[in-house]
Amino acid sequence: MDPLPLALAVDSALSQWWAPALAFAAGLVSFASPCVLPLVPGYLSFVSGTGPQEDRRKRLLPVGLFVLGFSVVFTTLGAFSGAVLPVLR
Numbered sequence: 001m002d003p004l005p006l007a008l009a010v011d012s013a014l015s016q017w018w019a020p021a022l023a024f025a026a027g028l029v030s031f032a033s034p035c036v037l038p039l040v041p042g043y044l045s046f047v048s049g050t051g052p053q054e055d056r057r058k059r060l061l062p063v064g065l066f067v068l069g070f071s072v073v074f075t076t077l078g079a080f081s082g083a084v085l086p087v088l089r
Contacts, residue, residue: 043066046062046063046066047063047066
């Protein structure tokens with residue numbers, strides 16, 4: 001199977017007007033998955049804590065590091081799977 005026609009089809013589909021809406025819907029579905037949904041209350045309470053203005057500034061660094069940690073982990077997993085998949089094929 002030649003991967004070029006598939007790549008061209010994916011490229012043309014991503015440039016369609018509905019692609020951002022489809023990506024948003026996929027994000028909502030993955031957010032509501034059984035393995036992610038139990039993490040939501042803890043994440044929301046961590047990110048949206050209440051208190052005086054001084055406490056909010058102190059929480060900004062841990063929140064940023066929390067988001068950065070998730071970003072690094074999932075970006076690394078995506079890059080690793082993208083690099084290993086051609087080797088496995």
